Amino acid sequence: MTDDSLIAVQPAASQHKTTCCYCGVGCGVNAQVSHGTVIAVSGDRNHPANLGRLCVKGTALHQTSQSPDRLLHPMVNGVRSTWDAALEHTANGFRRIIDEHGPNAVAFYLSGQLLTEDYYVANKLMKGFIGTANVDTNSRLCMAAATVAHKKAFGYDTVPGCYEDLETTDLLVLVGSNTAYAHPVVFQRIVKAKAERPDMKVVVIDPRRTATCDIADLHLALRPGADAFLFNGLLSYLADHDGLDQDFINSSCEGLDAALASARAQVPSVAQAATICDVPAADLEQFYQLFCATPKAVTVFSQGINQSSSGVDKGSSIINCHLASGKIGKPGATPFSITGQPNAMGGREVGGLANQLAAHMGFDNPAHIDKVARFWHAPNMAQHEGLKAVDMFEAIHRGEIKAVWIMATNPVVSMPDANFVREALERCELVVVNECIANTDTAKLANVLLPATTWSEKHGTVTNSERCISLQKGLVPAPGEALNDWDILCRFARKLGFEQGFDYQHPVDIFREHAALSAFENNGERDFDISAFATISKADYNQLAPVQWPVNAAAPNGTKRMFSDGRFFTPSKRARLISVTARFPKKPPNNGQMIMNTGRIRDQWHTMSRTGNAPHLMSHMDEPGVDIHPADAKQLGLSEGELAVLENLGARYLGRIKLNDGQRRGEVFVPIHWNDRFASSSRADALVNAITDPICGQPEFKHSPVKVSAYKPVWQGYLHTTQDLAPASDYWCKILLATGFKYRLAHNAECDWAKWLRSAYPQVNDWVEIRDSARAFYTGAGFVNGALVVALHVSRDGKDVAEHRWLDDQLGQPCDLNQRFAVLAGHGGSDVEDEGRIVCSCYQVGEKAIVKAIAEGAHNSAALGEKLRCGTNCGSCLPELNQLVNIHYLAKLATAVE
Secondary structure (H helix, E strand, C coil): CHHHHHHHCHHHHHHEEECCCCCCCCCCCEEEECCCEEEEEEEECCCCCCCCCCCCHHHCCHCCCCCCEECCCCEECCEECHEEEHHHHHHHHHHHHHHHCHHHHHEECCCCCHHHHHHHHHHHHHHHHHHCEEEHHHHHHHHHHHHHHHHHHHCCCCCCCCHHHHHHHEEEEECCCHHHHHHHHHHHHHHHHHHHCCCCCEEEEECCCCCHHHHCCCEECCCCCCHHHHHHHHHHHHHHHCCCCCHHHHHHHHHHHHHHHHHHHHHHCHHHHHHHHHHCCCHHHHHHHHHHHHHEEEECCCCCHHHHCCHHHHHHHHHHHHHHHHCCCCCEEEEEEECCCHHHHHHCCCCCCCCCEECCCCCCCCCHHHHHHHHHCCCCCCCCCCHHHHHHHHHHHHHCCCCCEEECCHHHHHHCCCHHHHHHHHHHCCCEEEEECCCCCCHHHCCCEECCCCCCCCCCEECCCCCCEEECCCCCCCCCCCCCCCHEEEEEHHHHHCCCCCCCCCCCHHHHHHHHHHCCCCCCCCCCCCCHCCCCCCHHHHHHCCCCCCCCCCCCCCCCCCCCCCCCCCCCCECCCCCCCCCCCCCCCCCCCCEEECCCCCCCCCCCCHHHHCCCCCCCCCCEEEEEEEHHHHHHHHCCCCCEEEEECCEEEEEEEEEECCCCCCEEEEECCHHHCEEECCHHHHHHHCCCCCCCCCCCCCCCCEEEEEEEEEEEEEEEEECCCCCCCCCCEEEEEECCCEEEEEEEECCCHHHHHHHCCCCCEEEEECCCCCCCEEEEEEEEEEEEEEEEEEEECCCCCCCCCHHHHHHEEECCCHHHHHHHHHHCCCCCCCCCEECCCCCCHHHHHHHHHHHHCCCHHHHHHHHHHHHHHHEEEEHHHHHHHHHHHHHHHHHHHH
């Protein structure tokens, strides 16, 4: 049921405050709306998360929300349906399966990109009314380890600090976090703070040298998976070097003796820690000394810690060091788990994970089950936790779960052993998918496909990494028949006969209930308390200002920092140090395998269903890649720019080689984003073993043994086309252009390319082409009414098909005779300069232009910005600009001095 008050008719170019829908930074956005469309965005200077900054993805919000692939109507078994019929079909399927096999035969799989109100309704329906806790979320893949580590130490899943702590600290430790790419606005805040206070120290702990190391005073390139050994070593060091805060320990902690005994048993000295972690002992001691001697220290940890078979222990080892040294609950002193998704935190608040209940309650406490059941008046309250993500899809594959409803996520790309997940969904009796994009890898497998609203259409709250609740506003009408996720779920609940409890008319009704539950029989026992909003008016909700929870009678304006009084949420009110026995990853490489590490790149988001539709977001890295150390590449016969194939679990990943001496030997890095919409064989997570942390169920994405070898194509080249298609090649990747698409191609067999072109483009009868007598290369171009619609350049060795950005702009353009020759040549002539690889996506500034400017005297990033504008908008490219200055000026200057 849509509330028209959310989407009032807007005057031309009206301004509205909302929140970004990408990473966990939670940036405030000013959106400019004209005639029912968001036409421009900018950063909200008054939002505490970003203070006016947006990253390159945020600045493209208005572009990526307008997709030609939008799902506009309900579909049942591939046929357009009405909402009533689609939900009746879904309800009948769920009802039949529950009647025959019980409630545990159905499941929901949710997403950190849902709004809190959507999340709340889904959990209430499944856990309280259908009667199963088989509700998990893709946050299981991101933050599950941190939630358990928090709960073990503090009693509840509490993030103690705030972004301000990252700026005011004297020592910032970034571990398992490429902040520059994953959380670029937070990184720019840190960059600014360090520039203003040069004495502030930054330590990066990461196996590879990333863009985040641009500001590091010290980089510890530790052995993959050795993090808990490193922090156990730090705990031992603190005890041996007068680094323990005995007053804080005596008043506010318990468990130190056991935790310290475990640490000393494994890592009694700096030398031992250095050997285990494979880092220079002097560098490690420098870090230990800094942490020991600096009262204000913050440790930011993210997926490099969490995505592990021992992620909980890694998080606990970090928290142990902060508790033992008293570096918590104070300005500039805290452990800080930074979330990956826009509403991972909100999902945790409403019990989005299978082992959680709403309002930070859990199945491990019978009193919590009773409280939630009574508050909801739940007729079928689940009594025990459900299946976590990996276990859930295994149960689907076995046929134990017979119906699954997937919302706002793409597990066929993002889950470990992703081909197994695809097979599980192919076997499942009933697959329901809520989506805004019609053709994701997961949507293609749905029996029932339901059109959902997306950013600028949805209306509700999100919570960012620092516990800040913000409103993401519905600004424009939903296209087609798309509905809000909470509305879809409520309609479905009523189809099942649950009219009571799901008669919400507006998101504020859900938010009030969520707030009231947070206070229900709480009495200060639980950390999550937003009771101040239990009676919020619709008008106040629609203008909700950002605020950090708890928000209650004691803190009506919110709470910046937790635990400042030294009191925690454990039964004893003391924080618990946890005994940690550090472990390496469960599956080491063998038989010449390498370790595959996965993660984000700068300008893309998750599985690219939205960001892949913005041409300038594809320009920085437009093809699946493989970062590898030059020495490993030489040993394997791999060269820069050639293709490599990675293999594991019967799956393969094809990517373009990038030589990177910032990689450790024996390791490769690949991006997580590519999928079957954008590449033929580049779903990285299909190669990730489904190995999980036994406590939290989070998969080990950062350490997958893979076979790496050269891919030797018979043909390779590129295709420009105005139509979206699947090329006749073993390898292809699709790159969106302003007027069409570019495909990079590689094929492992002989092919009659001229014949293929004519079969793929029957509408074309105007062709020009060139091929040599030895059939070593082929170039062909097709025109309709004189305008270019397709151009193919392929050769056997790839040397005759060098790309030039000029050709990207010619699609759809009329071509005279001279231009046709230029199209066949692939470039506009010697007077048309190619800027090369794009470094600054905001202003489309290429590497060649930057190098030229450096040679002409722009010897720092500020000078480059003044000359070319690069780095002056979102700042995401600044680490790369600094690197280019170092390579092309500072390194040469140092050589000249020598």
